Amino acid sequence: MASGAQWHLVRSQGVTAPAGFRAAGLAAGIKVSGRADLALVFNEGPDHGAAGVFTTNKIKAAPVLWSQQVLSTGHLRAVVLNSGGANACTGSPGFVDAHQTAEEVAAALSNWGTETGAVEVAVCSTGLIGDRLPMDKLLPGVREIVHELAGGISGGTDAAHAIMTTDTVPKQAALHHKDKWNVGGMAKGAGMLAPALATMLCVLTTDAVATAEQLDAALRKATRMTFDRLDVDGATSTNDTVLLLASGASEVAPTQDELDAAVLAMCDDLADQLMADAEGVTKRVRVTVGGAASEAEALVAARTVARDSLVKTALFGSDPNWGRVLAAVGIAPVMLDPERIAVSFNGSPVCIDGAGAPGARDVDLSGMDIHLEIDLAVGTSAASIRTTDLSHAYVEENSAYSS
Amino acid sequence: MASGAQWHLVRSQGVTAPAGFRAAGLAAGIKVSGRADLALVFNEGPDHGAAGVFTTNKIKAAPVLWSQQVLSTGHLRAVVLNSGGANACTGSPGFVDAHQTAEEVAAALSNWGTETGAVEVAVCSTGLIGDRLPMDKLLPGVREIVHELAGGISGGTDAAHAIMTTDTVPKQAALHHKDKWNVGGMAKGAGMLAPALATMLCVLTTDAVATAEQLDAALRKATRMTFDRLDVDGATSTNDTVLLLASGASEVAPTQDELDAAVLAMCDDLADQLMADAEGVTKRVRVTVGGAASEAEALVAARTVARDSLVKTALFGSDPNWGRVLAAVGIAPVMLDPERIAVSFNGSPVCIDGAGAPGARDVDLSGMDIHLEIDLAVGTSAASIRTTDLSHAYVEENSAYSS
Known part of the structure; x- marks a missing residue:
């Protein structure tokens, strides 16, 4: 657990530590084990800037193709994540499933009072490659999860649990800057870990005021030095995704250098957590x-x-x-x-x-x-x-x- | 076990199947287990053409550096091989050890009646990287082994046994061409198997009449299609060596195409044997x-x-x-x-x-x-x-x- 002179880093909180974010996790029945398998991270604003980096694997999962498209706007309101299935190598029906999941999230958030379009919703999936997702379980789960959204410690921690696969512990951290702005993050990833831009799934949040371009610059610098330099088994997943969302709710606009340093510290800590819980690790x-x-x-x-x-x-x-x-x-x-x-x-x-x-x-x-x-x-x-x-x-x- | 219309391949014989070759293997005390650890392959002639391919690893063992030098003449009378120590990463003292081993083989063969120079002797070693060889055991072994040289089945089989490390079975084969010339071979290699020109150690013999250039061409073509396409663990040894020696004793001069095909068939069979006995193989x-x-x-x-x-x-x-x-x-x-x-x-x-x-x-x-x-x-x-x-x-x- 690293702390700089400018900030304090803790692992008891995650994506909901920054102001303006809510999250939730629940068991939608995607995993046969009955464990939590669906997570939602919601940015209440006032800003909705976002950046993302994705797998360099030529075989990209449907949710990666979807999220790359919607990220081209530099703007996101929500990220929906599921474990229990990667929705990779599922052809065009799989892409339709990812799109439909985003539509369902947008509709549920709109019903809940926040007008949202599907193009404002990123989708992430993790699990076995090659099978279609059970949409009959996933879509009702999406309708339910918007009612569970919570800030503070609980929402972020529930979300971090819901994206686990062979992970034995959830990975999250929060960084509190002395100038009253914050960065939160959660990640999962235990095998197929040689991220070639990002690791399996990771969502970072901040209440700093920052443009999409600033977020993108900070995220690319940070992932290049952290997730890109984690290599458990030389295998790069089809689903690797790292997203950074900014709410601006702190009303503090850090310099690019400050933002870079904070995002780097967060990614560095999450990469450490991923290494420590990698499949079969004893060293x-x-x-x-x-x-x-x-x-x-x-x-x-x-x-x-x-x-x-x-x-x-x-x-x-x-x-x-x-x-x-x-x-x-x-x-x-x-x-x-x-x-x-x-x-x-x-x-x-x-x-x-x-x-x-x-x-x-x-x-x-x-x-x-x-x-x-x-x-x-x-x-x-x-x-x-x-x-x-x-x-x-x-x-x-x-x-x-x-x- | 492959057989072409032109030849017959058996695994009961090895490097001494071709006329003009003798070999031996014995326990010199290099291995603490007391198992056989020293082998000698001797070409009685009348020809002494030879070719070799070596590891592409930038960290090359002393015997590889020695053998690359002596092979530049395209001429070899003998190959001495030891298991129980790779003589790799041993600095200039290790190179002196490899040179001294060749000198000792040359002196012993000269005493035995065949005037031989150290530059006519290739040296191969396999085992743990980083330790000096016990020269006080190796050199007396060399003086002894020239008296054990034998043709027929026994000499080649003894030599194939003496180069084993974690191999569970010796690897050898002999190819008898219908036109009365032969190719023999032996190999070892169970781990660190991603030969990037050759596998761990392999000696091929033939009684065909062929120039060093013909042998070199046949060997490079064959290793490119066989040992170069065997990859157990992505690890390329510091000691990989494949040598091909020709005695001319059959007095048959095959065409380049015939020689290529026979050397390829021999390498292909030995590569199969290496795969089948790779460390920990179950598939x-x-x-x-x-x-x-x-x-x-x-x-x-x-x-x-x-x-x-x-x-x-x-x-x-x-x-x-x-x-x-x-x-x-x-x-x-x-x-x-x-x-x-x-x-x-x-x-x-x-x-x-x-x-x-x-x-x-x-x-x-x-x-x-x-x-x-x-x-x-x-x-x-x-x-x-x-x-x-x-x-x-x-x-x-x-x-x-x-x-």
């Missing part, structure tokens, strides 16, 4: 590559090591097997000096000038947090990737059932 | 991508799917989870048509035009062999990758000890 791992020719090369090298199954299984076994780290980084398409490359685990050098350091086999990696640092010895740029180990639990969770 | 998987814009794009797409942890764990669970296949191929940097893409498992369509096919969730994948076919629907090129599932045994084998 929280940060791979930092330094001495690179460029930041892009540092990032590619760190990602290559973070995705290497032999490195990840060694870390699961608390084995300081630095030879596998060198073998992994050696196949990254980056410049490195084989005779000067260095590696350390949690600050203990294990490889110096391309060969083993004294005591390298005895480094204790039994703790849950591992910082793996690699110096390519050809430049001055650096970058980090958050990842996890590859455990029996990961294999079990991903082989035992369709998810 | 033998072939991923074929068709309808691609080019063969290169088909290969990239097939490799991306073959490396995807979520696809591999689903296959371990016999789960026809085609949504994960689409999510995986969607992040490959290739052209595809999301609305026309198709997927099948063992010939049963599971996805047609980007959406689920009837009965897709009921396809039976409980058998050991799975053929996953993907049609990108943008062109006419195709390529295949051999891979395996991601099982508990893979995690166990790679986390429980340093290897």
Whole structure:
């Protein structure tokens, strides 16, 4: 939990911490387990600026295609999210389902007293790829959920619970700026985690006064440094979506730098929460590559090591097997000096000038947090990737059932 | 076990099946287990043409650096191979060890009656990265092994056993051409298997009459289509080496096409054996991508799917989870048509035009062999990758000890 001099960050609140936002979560019957599976985040205004980043996967889910369209206006009143089904690879009938869900939300909000159009409603879905959503359950749920909308702690927390799939805990946070404006956020994402612009589903809210362009700039900078640098299993979902909504209700207009810093801090904290609850995680791992020719090369090298199954299984076994780290980084398409490359685990050098350091086999990696640092010895740029180990639990969770 | 009209392939013999070759394997004490760990393949001639392909990893083991140098002559009399230590990331002392091993082989062969120089001896090592080899055990082993050299079945089989690490069975084959010339081969490789020119260690022999240039051409063509298209875990070893030695002892000079076809058939069979004995394998998987814009794009797409942890764990669970296949191929940097893409498992369509096919969730994948076919629907090129599932045994084998 990070706090800057300018702000205070807590995890007991989420998307409804900023003024002007209400949210809710309930069980609509989409999940056969009967758990909460439908969430709604509603921006009461006075402003309705919004920005979004989406998966770079060429196979995009229907709700992503819908939300990308409606986001082109830079304006949103609500986000409806469901777990229990991804509505991905469902063809044009799936797109009709996403559209109809937005229409139903707009109609329910209009009946409730806020005139809303479907183009003001983003849709997010998560769950198994390839099946149609049970619209006979989803649509009645939408009509019900507008009556549950609440501000304060409860609405946001209910919504954070309702978007969970294989997550074991809800992920949310709120950032209170000393100048009386706030940022809230919630996220879900436990597997298929190598967001290539965003992670599975994430909704951020703020009561700052900001234009859609300012929100977009802040969101792109923040996701590039946080969700884009989280890589649990190299898999990029068809549904990845991060949305940022601003109500302006605080009547405070931060500078772009202040907004950037706050959104970055929020994304950074949620990325930490996603890593800590990734499928099968037993180690929280940060791979930092330094001495690179460029930041892009540092990032590619760190990602290559973070995705290497032999490195990840060694870390699961608390084995300081630095030879596998060198073998992994050696196949990254980056410049490195084989005779000067260095590696350390949690600050203990294990490889110096391309060969083993004294005591390298005895480094204790039994703790849950591992910082793996690699110096390519050809430049001055650096970058980090958050990842996890590859455990029996990961294999079990991903082989035992369709998810 | 493949057989063409022109030849007959058996797995009961290996590198000593062709005339003019002797081999041996013994336990020199490099492995603490006391198992066989030293092998020698000796070409009696009359010819000594040779070709080799090596790892593309930027971190190359000392024996790879040595063997690349000596191969520049296109001429080899012997290959000495050890398991129990990779002699990788060992700095210049490791290179001196590789050189000294070649000198010792040359001296022992010279004493034995065949005048040999160290530049005529290739060196291959496999095992843990990062430790020096126990030269006090390896060098006496080299002096001993020249006395054990034998032709026929026994020498080659002993050598194939001595290069095993986590392999559970030795891999060898012999191809007898109807025109009275032969090709033999042995290989090892159970983990770190995504050879980027070759697999871990492989020695091929032939009694055909062929120049070094002919051997090189045949070997490059064959490895490109076989070992280069085997990808168990995306990891490319620091030690990958494939060598082809020709004795000319059959006095038959095949055409380049005949030589190419025979070397390809041998590499194809050894690649099959490597896949079948990969670490933790419970499924033998072939991923074929068709309808691609080019063969290169088909290969990239097939490799991306073959490396995807979520696809591999689903296959371990016999789960026809085609949504994960689409999510995986969607992040490959290739052209595809999301609305026309198709997927099948063992010939049963599971996805047609980007959406689920009837009965897709009921396809039976409980058998050991799975053929996953993907049609990108943008062109006419195709390529295949051999891979395996991601099982508990893979995690166990790679986390429980340093290897």
